[in-house]
Amino acid sequence: MAKKRLGMQTVQLEQPPVIIGAGSAAGPMEAEGPLGLDFDQTYPDLTIGQQSFEKAERQMMIDACNLALKKANLTQKPPQIDYFLAGDLLNQIITSSFSGLQLAVPFLGLYGACSTFCEGISIGSMLIDGGFADKVLCAASSHNAAAERQYRYPTEYGSQRRPYAQWTVTGAGALVLASSGQGPRVTHVTTGKVVDMGIKDPFDQGAAMAPAAVDTIVTHLKDTGRKVDYYDLIVTGDLARFGHEMAIRMAGQQNVVLDERYKDCGMLVFDPERQDVHSGGSGCGCSAIVTAGHLLKQMAQGKVKKLLLVATGALLSPTTFQQGDNIPAIAHAVALEA
Amino acid sequence: MMYLKAFIVGGLICLLAQMILDNTKLSPGHVLSGFTVAGGLLGGLGLYDRLISFAGAGATVPISSFGNALVKGALQEVNQHGMLGILTGMFQMTSAGITAAIVFAFLTAVTFNPKS
Numbered sequence: 354m355a356k357k358r359l360g361m362q363t364v365q366l367e368q369p370p371v372i373i374g375a376g377s378a379a380g381p382m383e384a385e386g387p388l389g390l391d392f393d394q395t396y397p398d399l400t401i402g403q404q405s406f407e408k409a410e411r412q413m414m415i416d417a418c419n420l421a422l423k424k425a426n427l428t429q430k431p432p433q434i435d436y437f438l439a440g441d442l443l444n445q446i447i448t449s450s451f452s453g454l455q456l457a458v459p460f461l462g463l464y465g466a467c468s469t470f471c472e473g474i475s476i477g478s479m480l481i482d483g484g485f486a487d488k489v490l491c492a493a494s495s496h497n498a499a500a501e502r503q504y505r506y507p508t509e510y511g512s513q514r515r516p517y518a519q520w521t522v523t524g525a526g527a528l529v530l531a532s533s534g535q536g537p538r539v540t541h542v543t544t545g546k547v548v549d550m551g552i553k554d555p556f557d558q559g560a561a562m563a564p565a566a567v568d569t570i571v572t573h574l575k576d577t578g579r580k581v582d583y584y585d586l587i588v589t590g591d592l593a594r595f596g597h598e599m600a601i602r603m604a605g606q607q608n609v610v611l612d613e614r615y616k617d618c619g620m621l622v623f624d625p626e627r628q629d630v631h632s633g634g635s636g637c638g639c640s641a642i643v644t645a646g647h648l649l650k651q652m653a654q655g656k657v658k659k660l661l662l663v664a665t666g667a668l669l670s671p672t673t674f675q676q677g678d679n680i681p682a683i684a685h686a687v688a689l690e691a
Numbered sequence: 692m693m694y695l696k697a698f699i700v701g702g703l704i705c706l707l708a709q710m711i712l713d714n715t716k717l718s719p720g721h722v723l724s725g726f727t728v729a730g731g732l733l734g735g736l737g738l739y740d741r742l743i744s745f746a747g748a749g750a751t752v753p754i755s756s757f758g759n760a761l762v763k764g765a766l767q768e769v770n771q772h773g774m775l776g777i778l779t780g781m782f783q784m785t786s787a788g789i790t791a792a793i794v795f796a797f798l799t800a801v802t803f804n805p806k807s
Contacts, residue, residue, distance in 0.1 A: 399806065406805070498805065508805060512719045513712060554716055 357482070360576025362543050362569075369538035370481040370489075370530045372689070374427070376420025377646030378413040379638075380497065380523025382630075386623045392524070392646040393420045399498055399523060407443060410496035410525070413638075414439065414452045417525035417645070418492050425529040427488070431457040434529070435486035438477050440469035441494045442521075442637055443503060448494050458490070466666030467562075467591050468545070469493040470526060470641040471685035474662075477530045478539040478687070487532050494525030495636030504671060505555060518556040519593045520630035522622060526641025528649070537652045537660075541688035543573040547668065549681040555674050558682075559596025559619075559632055562665040565682035566592060567603040569663055573686045574609060585657045586614055588648065589684070590640035590664035593619035593633030618643035640664040652691045660689040697749030700742065704753045723754055730755030734762040760784040 359365050377392045384395035394416055401409040422432050437456050439449035440463035453460035465472040473491035480486040498508055500521040506512040530539065548568055552561035566589045574580065581587065592600055597617040604611045618640045619633035644662060651657040669680040708722050717725075730753075733739040739759040742750040750756060761781050768780025782789065 400804070506719070510719075 359541070360572070362546070362572050363576035364479060364542045364544075365577075366478055366482040366540055366542065368482055368532065369540045369690070370478045370532060371534045371538050372528050372536045372649060373531045373534040374421045374423070374425030374536075375528040375645040375649045376417040376422075376424065376526070377642040378417040378420065378525045379642050379646065380413075382497075382520075382628065383522055383524050383622055383634075383642065386628060388622055388643065388647045391650055392642060393417075399496070406496050406499040406502070407447065410441065410443070410448045410494055410499050410523075411451050413496070413523070413525040414441070414448050414492055414494040414527070415455055417494070417527040417641075418452060418456060418490060421490065421492075421527040421529050421645070425488075425531070425534075427529065432490070434458045434488050434490045436461060436477065436480060436489045437492070438463055438473040438489060439492040439494075440464050440473065440637065442466065442500045448496075449492070452492070456490070465664075465683060465685065466668050467495075467635060467637050467639060468664040468666030468683050468685045469637045470644060471590070471662060471664035471687050474528070474530065474539060474687045475542040475544060475685055478542055481530055481532050489530045490527060491530065492525060492527035493637040493641040495521055495523065495638035497521045497523045497636075500636060504669070514631055515556050516631055517559065517595045518631045519558060519591065519619060519633055519635035520623065521636040522591075522634045522639040522642065524636075524638035524642035526638065526643075526645035528645055537649065537689045537691050539687055540690050541573070541577060541686075543569055543576065543686040543688075545569040545684040545686070547681045547683050549679050552680050553674075553677075555669055555680065558635060558667040558680070559592045559594070560599060561667045561669075561680040562590075562682040562684065563592055563596045563599040563603060565684040566590075566596075566600050566663050566665045567607070567609075569684040569686050570604065570611075570661070571607050571609050573661065573688070577688075581609060581611060581614070584614065584659045584661045584688075586616060586648070586651075586659075587611065587661045588621075588640075588643070588663065589615075589617045590662075590666070591619035591633070591635040592617045592665055593635060594625065595632050596665075621647065652689065655691065658691045662687050662689060693747050696745060697747045699749065700746035701749035701752060704749075704755060726753065726755045727758035727761075730758030731762040732758075734759030735766070757785060757788065760788070
């Protein structure tokens with residue numbers, strides 16, 4: 354077995370890369386949510402002064418990247434970044450590639466649906482620990498109106514949403530990983546397997562993703578020999594209320610008790626009492642802004658010392674859904690220590 | 692009295708659609724095309740016109756009325772011009788509705804910006 358590997362799916366980073374800067378840019382509804390004050394930049398409307406929602410998403414990703422670079426003191430143009438790893442939900446990951454065009458640094462595009470942020474952190478950390486890069490910029494984004502139009506129905510169609518449906522987050526998160534510096538460190542990476550539990554409803558993503566999240570969490574604990582209580586916080590990406598409940602139940606069946614230290618970004622980002630989001634938030638931007646805006650700040654303040662971040666992605670496309678395929682899902686975990 | 696009948700029949704058609712949406716995995720697209728086909732079938736059997744004369748707009752406003760109009764237009768043309776009428780008649784009675792949908796959609800798209 355390769356010397357940095359632990360168990361089936363985990364990598365232990367020998368010299369854990371450091372998160373030296375993070376930036377979050379969030380839409381109007383996210384700004385009004387419980388974490389509104391944590392986000393570095395918010396916008397009063399969904400168009401962000403652009404002509405289309407797709408262009409608005411692009412602007413958000415660039416803003417988030419610039420904020421992260423600024424906090425990492427990398428203000429030169431083009432920035433001193435060895436790789437830009439980014440992904441989003443739009444076809445051909447256009448948000449990421451057009452942001453890559455503006456940043457003018459080596460770019461690798463990623464697609465892991467809503468698990469993309471952790472996928473970026475995973476690959477970036479391994480690039481750095483492998484000695485292939487000194488600084489890596491990771492980003493992920495989603496835009497409610499752009500994503501809903503592509504995956505489900507455009508807003509104008511006025512389609513009713515089901516009670517278990519989730520609300521795609523409008524937001525972008527970015528962070529800079531470096532081989533040295535001050536900040537939380539990425540100690541372990543657990544890469545998920547694609548899991549299919551036979552879910553077919555494109556609105557029921559929490560149910561599709563919960564098994565993938567549990568699979569990755571259980572595997573991570575087994576590979577590292579850790580228990581749930583090793584972490585101060587275990588956070589999944591966007592299972593939302595129903596998926597969160599399901600994950601607790603499914604983990605329990607495998608004798609892993611997810612207690613109150615288990616949270617979900619999709620539940621943290623919106624207030625279900627005040628905001629009409631049904632089950633909660635979803636989208637690449639969900640785990641990205643909650644991590645970059647909220648969780649990393651909690652770590653900087655010393656409130657959270659050990660964090661297991663598990664971003665979850667529903668790997669559907671309108672084509673596979675229309676052809677009657679199930680919705681497979683994936684979850685990637687990264688362990689962060691202050 | 693007609694208002695009441697229109698209110699109740701139209702409401703019942705929508706209730707049926709809502710119950711299908713809430714209790715099955717069918718999408719709004721399925722319900723839309725299902726109701727159009729159902730209206731067409733009822734129209735072909737001559738039942739939908741009886742519903743219209745009973746409930747007025749309660750039966751003409753839902754999408755099922757569109758299915759009825761497709762079939763009725765085709766049948767009328769078939770009576771006058773033979774089997775080719777199936778092709779030419781389908782959109783004859785519905786042309787006003789289709790054109791209005793296209794024109795108003797165009798005007799709306801030109802005038803307004805999308806929001807969430």
